[in-house]
Amino acid sequence: MTPPTAPADAASPRPGFTPADEAFVQDFATMSAFGATPAGGVDRQAASPDDVRQRRWLAGVLEARGLRVVYDRIGNQFGLLERVPGAPYVLIGSHMDSQPTAGRFDGAYGVLAAAHAVFRLAEEWERSGGVPRFNLAVVNWFNEEGSRFVPSMMGSSVFTGKLPLEQALATRDRDGVSVREALEPTGFLGDGAGPAAAFCAEIHIEQGRGLENAGIAIGLVTSSWAANKYTFIVNGDQAHSGATVMADRKDALLGASLLVVAAREVADRFPGVLHTSVGQLDVYPNSPVVVASRVSLLLDLRSPDEAVLEEADALLHRRITEIEESARVTVERHHSHSWGITPYQPDGVELARRCARRLGLSHTDVMTVAGHDSINMKDLVPTVMLFVPSSEGVSHNELEFTTDADMVAGLRLLTEVVRSLANGELDG
Amino acid sequence: MTPPTAPADAASPRPGFTPADEAFVQDFATMSAFGATPAGGVDRQAASPDDVRQRRWLAGVLEARGLRVVYDRIGNQFGLLERVPGAPYVLIGSHMDSQPTAGRFDGAYGVLAAAHAVFRLAEEWERSGGVPRFNLAVVNWFNEEGSRFVPSMMGSSVFTGKLPLEQALATRDRDGVSVREALEPTGFLGDGAGPAAAFCAEIHIEQGRGLENAGIAIGLVTSSWAANKYTFIVNGDQAHSGATVMADRKDALLGASLLVVAAREVADRFPGVLHTSVGQLDVYPNSPVVVASRVSLLLDLRSPDEAVLEEADALLHRRITEIEESARVTVERHHSHSWGITPYQPDGVELARRCARRLGLSHTDVMTVAGHDSINMKDLVPTVMLFVPSSEGVSHNELEFTTDADMVAGLRLLTEVVRSLANGELDG
Numbered sequence: 001m002t003p004p005t006a007p008a009d010a011a012s013p014r015p016g017f018t019p020a021d022e023a024f025v026q027d028f029a030t031m032s033a034f035g036a037t038p039a040g041g042v043d044r045q046a047a048s049p050d051d052v053r054q055r056r057w058l059a060g061v062l063e064a065r066g067l068r069v070v071y072d073r074i075g076n077q078f079g080l081l082e083r084v085p086g087a088p089y090v091l092i093g094s095h096m097d098s099q100p101t102a103g104r105f106d107g108a109y110g111v112l113a114a115a116h117a118v119f120r121l122a123e124e125w126e127r128s129g130g131v132p133r134f135n136l137a138v139v140n141w142f143n144e145e146g147s148r149f150v151p152s153m154m155g156s157s158v159f160t161g162k163l164p165l166e167q168a169l170a171t172r173d174r175d176g177v178s179v180r181e182a183l184e185p186t187g188f189l190g191d192g193a194g195p196a197a198a199f200c201a202e203i204h205i206e207q208g209r210g211l212e213n214a215g216i217a218i219g220l221v222t223s224s225w226a227a228n229k230y231t232f233i234v235n236g237d238q239a240h241s242g243a244t245v246m247a248d249r250k251d252a253l254l255g256a257s258l259l260v261v262a263a264r265e266v267a268d269r270f271p272g273v274l275h276t277s278v279g280q281l282d283v284y285p286n287s288p289v290v291v292a293s294r295v296s297l298l299l300d301l302r303s304p305d306e307a308v309l310e311e312a313d314a315l316l317h318r319r320i321t322e323i324e325e326s327a328r329v330t331v332e333r334h335h336s337h338s339w340g341i342t343p344y345q346p347d348g349v350e351l352a353r354r355c356a357r358r359l360g361l362s363h364t365d366v367m368t369v370a371g372h373d374s375i376n377m378k379d380l381v382p383t384v385m386l387f388v389p390s391s392e393g394v395s396h397n398e399l400e401f402t403t404d405a406d407m408v409a410g411l412r413l414l415t416e417v418v419r420s421l422a423n424g425e426l427d428g
Numbered sequence: 429m430t431p432p433t434a435p436a437d438a439a440s441p442r443p444g445f446t447p448a449d450e451a452f453v454q455d456f457a458t459m460s461a462f463g464a465t466p467a468g469g470v471d472r473q474a475a476s477p478d479d480v481r482q483r484r485w486l487a488g489v490l491e492a493r494g495l496r497v498v499y500d501r502i503g504n505q506f507g508l509l510e511r512v513p514g515a516p517y518v519l520i521g522s523h524m525d526s527q528p529t530a531g532r533f534d535g536a537y538g539v540l541a542a543a544h545a546v547f548r549l550a551e552e553w554e555r556s557g558g559v560p561r562f563n564l565a566v567v568n569w570f571n572e573e574g575s576r577f578v579p580s581m582m583g584s585s586v587f588t589g590k591l592p593l594e595q596a597l598a599t600r601d602r603d604g605v606s607v608r609e610a611l612e613p614t615g616f617l618g619d620g621a622g623p624a625a626a627f628c629a630e631i632h633i634e635q636g637r638g639l640e641n642a643g644i645a646i647g648l649v650t651s652s653w654a655a656n657k658y659t660f661i662v663n664g665d666q667a668h669s670g671a672t673v674m675a676d677r678k679d680a681l682l683g684a685s686l687l688v689v690a691a692r693e694v695a696d697r698f699p700g701v702l703h704t705s706v707g708q709l710d711v712y713p714n715s716p717v718v719v720a721s722r723v724s725l726l727l728d729l730r731s732p733d734e735a736v737l738e739e740a741d742a743l744l745h746r747r748i749t750e751i752e753e754s755a756r757v758t759v760e761r762h763h764s765h766s767w768g769i770t771p772y773q774p775d776g777v778e779l780a781r782r783c784a785r786r787l788g789l790s791h792t793d794v795m796t797v798a799g800h801d802s803i804n805m806k807d808l809v810p811t812v813m814l815f816v817p818s819s820e821g822v823s824h825n826e827l828e829f830t831t832d833a834d835m836v837a838g839l840r841l842l843t844e845v846v847r848s849l850a851n852g853e854l855d856g
Contacts, residue, residue, distance in 0.1 A: 100713040101666060101721075147715035207671035227670070229716075238529065238825040241705035242655070242730050243635035243798040246695050248821060253706055254692055257685035264682055267674050277669035278681055280716045281709070285528040287575035288657075288708045288726045289798075290824045293529075298716045302670050369671040370717075393676060395668040396718045 021408045024116045027061065028407065031096075031112055032104040041398025042104050046097040046143035046154075047075070047182035054096055055188060058111070058140060065119050067138065071190035074158040074168055075183045078195055079115065079138035081122050088198035089137040090421045091381075092117060092414070095144030095155070095373060103400020105205045105390070107144055109407060113203050114138045117415040121422065132422035137195045141373045142188075148173045149182075151337065156373035159194055160380045199348075199421045200383040202374040203414045205402050209393035210366060217409045219366035219387030220352050221344055224375050225275075226309045227302040229337035232259060232320075235330045239291040249291050253283055255329035256295035262319040263299055266312050274312050275302045275369060304367050306340055341367075342375065347426055348384040355416040361409055370395075382426050384417050386410060449836045452544045455489065456835065459524075459540055460532040469826025470532050474525040474571035474582075475503070475610035482524055483616060486539070486568060493547050495566065499618035502586040502596055503611045506623055507543065507566035509550055511559060516626035518849045519809075520545060520842070521567030523583070523801060527575045531828020533633045533818070535572055537835060541631050542566045545843040549850065560850035565623045569801045570616075576601045577610075579765065584801035587622055588808045627776075627849045628811040630802040631842045633830050637821035638794060645837045647794035647815030648780050649772055652803050653703075654737045655730040657765035660687060660748075663758045667719040677719050681711055683757035684723035690747040691727055694740050702740050703730040703797060732795050734768055769795075770803065775854055776812040783844040789837055798823075810854050812845050814838060 013022045034057065035042045035050030044051040055077055059069045062079035070078050080089070094110025115138045124130065141159075146152025149171045157163035169180040183189040206212075211219050236252030260278045267276040281297040301316065303309040320331050349365070356363040366387060368375070374385045388410035391401040420426075441450045462485065463470045463478030472479040483505055487497045490507030498506050508517070522538025543566045552558065569587075574580025577599045585591035597608040611617040634640075639647050664680030688706045695704040709725040729744065731737040748759050777793070784791040794815055796803070802813045816838035819829040848854075 099666075099715050099718050145715070146717065147713065150716065152717060207668045208673065209676075225670075238527075240635045240798055240823040241707045241728060242653075242703060243796075243823060244703075244821060245636065245700070246692075246703060248637070249705075251692075251705070253709060254688060257688035260682060260685035261689060264674075264679075272673070275670060275672075275674060277677075277679070277719055279669045279711075279718045279720060280714050281681060281711050282714070283707075283709050285575070286708050286710070287527050287573075287824075288578065288728075289574065289580060290527050290707045291705055292707060293825075300669060300716075370668055371670070393672060395671060396715075397666040397721075 016405070017408060020120060024112065024408065024411055025404050028112055031057070031108060035098065037101055037398055039398040041101055041400070042098050043100050043102065044096065044098040045100060045148040046145065047186065048148070051097050052186050055140065058096065062115060062138060065122065067118070070192070071188045072159065072192055072194035073165055073190060074155050075142040075188040076155040076159055076194055077140040077188065079118070080195060081118055081136040083125060083132055084135055087133065087135050088196040089135045090199045090201065090418055091137050091139050091195070091197045091377065092201045092418055093139030093141065094202050094204055095141040097143055097145050099145050099147045099396050101398055102396055103398060105400050105402050106207070106395060107204070109205060109402065110203045111138070111140045113407070113411045113414050116411055117418050120415050121419055133424035133427065134198050134422045136418065136422060144373055149179050153371055153373055153376055156376040160376045162376060197377070197381045199381050199426060200374060200377040201414060201417050201421060202372060203386040203388065203410050204372055205390045205395065205400070206366070206387040207370050207390050207393065207395035211387060211389035212391060214364065216362045216364050217388070217406065218356050218361050218363040218413055220349050220363055221368050221385035221387060222349055222365045223341050223343040223367050225302045225304050225367055225369045226306045226341045227300060227339055228309060228313055230299045231334040232297050232299060233332040233334070234259065234295045235332065236291065236293050238285065238293040241289045241291050244291060250328045251291050252295045252329055253292040255323055255327040255331065256281060256297055258323045258327055259297065259299070259320065259331070262323065263316060266315045266319070269315065270303070270308050270312060273303050273305050273308050276300060302369055304341065344378050344385055345382040348382050351420055351425055352384050352386060352417050355420060356413055359412055359416055361413055386413060386417070444833070445836060448548060452540065452836065452839055453832050456540055459485070459536055463526065465529055465826055467826040469529055469828070470526050471528050471530065472524065472526040473528060473576040474573065475614065476576070479525050480614050483568065486524065490543060490566060493550065495546070498620070499616050500587065500620055500622035501593055501618060502583050503570040503616040504583040504587055504622055505568040505616065507546070508623060509546055509564040511553060512561065512563055515561065515563050516624040517563045517565040518627045518629065518846055519565050519567050519623070519625045519805065520629045520846055521569065522630050522632055523569045523572030525571055525573050527573050527824050529826055530824055531826060533828050533830050534635070534823060535632070537633060537830065538631045539566070539568045541835070541839045541842050544839055545846050548843050549847055561852035561855065562626050562850045564846065564850060572801055577607050581799055581801055581804055584804040588804045590804060625809045627809050627854060628802060628805040629842060629845050629849060630800060631814040631816065631838050632800055633818045633823065633828070634794070634815040635798050635818050635821065635823035639815060639817040640819060642792065644790045644792050645816070645834065646784050646789050646791040646841055648777050648791055649796050649813035649815060650777055650793045651769050651771040651795050653730045653732050653795055653797045654734045654769045655728060655767055656737060656741055658727045659762040660725050660727060661760040661762070662687065662723045663760065664719065664721050666713065666721040669717045669719050672719060678756040679719050680723045680757055681720040683751055683755040683759065684709060684725055686751045686755055687725065687727070687748065687759070690751065691744060694743045694747070697743065698731070698736050698740060701731050701733050701736050704728060730797055732769065772806050772813055773810040776810050779848055779853055780812050780814060780845050783848060784841055787840055787844055789841055812849070814841060814845070
C-alpha cells in the first residue's frame, strides 16, 4: 500500500486536481485527526469524546458555508441547504463514528464528500442563479458502527421508522450508559424528526478488493447480500477448572469454541459465496479457575445467494445439535436480525451510471456485503449507493486506505448524482 | 443434593451435635449471608464491599473470643491467641474471598472451622490451665481466588516470599484499580509481616467426588497435582466481518477457538489423569462487525503424573503450530506458572491420620488438583491439609454443598490436629 500523499494546498493544486479537490483533501486530513491512533487509524465510537469533538468541527465547517445545522431525536446531524422553501430534501451522507482502532475512510469519507458535493452545488447555483427542485441536506448518521451501542445503523434505523426511538435511546453500552445519557450532555439530541427526505445518496469505500483488482474507479451498488445475524447463548455449568473431573464438566466456552469453528467449516463449504464471522464473544464468569457457565456470541452468515444462505443456516443448526451433545451444553438461539437480497432502486443505479459516463469514470455494478445507512434509506426513498476502491480490501483496520485520486473521483461523481437528483431527474 | 438443614440452636442441639457444633453451624449461616446470591451462593471477590464487610464481621467474632486481630502488608487477616509469649504460631485457616457466583463453602468453611477450632482449644486450656508449646493464629488469606486480581493465592504467596510485595500491591483489576488502592481505604493494609509461623493447617471442601463416592469423611492430602498454566495471545488482523473475503481473514477468535478445542482433545487422550481448561478468554476489539485481531486466554494442564503432563504439553504445542498455519494467526505463549507434584510433609499426614483414628473418622489419602494457600505454606513450614466431602463434586458454583455433619466432623478433626501441632507433636 502506498502512504497517503501529502496534499498540495488549494492555491497550487496537484496535476489533475482542482483547488476544490485540494480543499476536500485538506479537510479530509483535518477530519482524520479526531480520535487519530498512533498506527494511522482512528478510534471514534459513537458519542465518545472524539466523536463529539468531530461533530462540533463538522458543524463549524457546514455553518461556515451557510448550511443550517440541526439534530433529530436520535442525534443524527444534518446540514441543510434550503434553496426551495418547503421542498423536501436530497439526503447525502454517511457516518463519522468508527469502530475501535478503525480506519480513516469508513463512513467519514462519505460524510465529507457529501458536504463538499453540497458546497460545490451551492456555489454553482449561487453563481448561476439556478434553482433546483429539491433542497439538499448533508447527513452524519448517529452510531452506524454499533460497536458501543447495539444495533448498528441505529440513527438511520430510527429515522426510517425501523427501530423505535425509545428503544434506541434506552440502549446501554457495556458501562451501563444509555444512548440518551451519552447524547444529552453533547447538545446533539434534538426534538424533531429531521428534514423530510425525497431521495438519498451515499458514497463509501468498498471494503473489498473487487474494484482495485479490476482497476475500476466506481462501484454502482445494485443490492445488498442477504444476511442472517444470530445471537447465541451457550449454557454450561460453573465448575472448578482444576478439580472437577473432565467427564463432569459442562464447559460453555468449549461449546462456544466448537460453534466458532463450525461456522468457519460451513463457510468453507461455499467458497466465495458465504461469509461468516463471530466478532463478539463474552465469557461468564471469565475467571482463570472457573469453567464458564455462559458464553454469548454474535454470529453472521452472509451470502449473495439466498439459497446458499438457507442451506448454510440448516448446516449450522445441524452442527449446533451435535455440539450440544458432545460438549454437554445447551445453545439458545436469539435470531436478532435477518434480511434477504434487497435491491437499490434500478432507476437510481441507471442515473448513477449515466453520471459516471458523463464524467468518463470507469464503473461496474457491485453488491454490498457490509451494512450501510443507505440500506435503511432505500426502503424509504429512492437511494443511490456508490463505492470507491479500498486498497487490498482492508477495512475495520487502521491500515484501511483509499488514494486521494480515488476519493476525488468519487466526490465528483457524487456531486453529479446529487445535481441530477436535486434537479428531479428521478422524479418522473 | 439435599438442602442445607436448618440448624437447631446451641441450647438444644440436634442428635450427634454438641452445643459448640451448633454454634459453628449458626456462625456458618451468618457468614454465608455476606455477598449471598439469590441462587444460594456467594459473590465476594477480593476486597469487594462484601469481602470487606465479611472481614469486619470475622474480626468481631475473633475479638469477642479474646483473639487479637492484626493484618500484614498484603492484607492477610490474623486472629492471634498468644498463650506462650514469644513462641511462634500454628497458622490455621483458608480464605473468605470467592469467585463471582461461587459456593458458600470454598475457603470460607476453612476459615470459620479454624476460628472454632481455636475457640475450642482456648476454652479447653482456660479450663484446664494447660499451656501448649506454640501459639495459635486463625488466618484469612487475602485473594486466594485470583478472579479479580491475578495471580491467585496472592496473600499466602507474599507471606511465604514467593511473590514480591510491591508486585502484588501494584496488580490491577480490569477497572484499573490496584490491590493497594482497593485495600488502603479498608484499613486491612498492615505494616508487618504477620505472625511467625511454626506449622500450618488448612481444611477445605474436596471440590471432587472421591470422598462422597467412597463414603469417607476425611481426605488426608498427601500432595498436589503437577500443573502448567499458560497465557496465550492469539494474533490475527482486524477486518470487516462482513465484507472481507474469507480467504483474506486472519481471525484471532477462530485461532483461539481451535486452541480451546485442541486442549480438550489433548485431555481426551489421557482420561482421568489430565485436566485442562480455558476459563478466561478476552477478545479485541470484540465488536459484532470486526474480525478479532487479538484474543488472550489462560489455559491450564494439570496431572497427577509428571510424565503425562510433559507429553500433553508437547501434544498441545504441536497442535498450536498446526493452528497457526490453518487459521493464519500467530500464537504467543507466555508461560506464567508451572509446578511439579509437590508433597505435603509425610509426618504431617501421619499426624492427621492418628488424629482421625482417635476420633473414629473414616479417612483416605488424596491428592489436591486445586491450588490452596497450604500449598504455599508447606514450602515454609510443616503443613497439614484436610478435605471434607463435596456433594457431587460441584465447586466454583452456587450449588456447592457439604452437609453440616461433614463440616462438623472436619472441624473436630481440625481441632484435634491443631491441638497436636500446638503441643509440639511434630517438633521432635
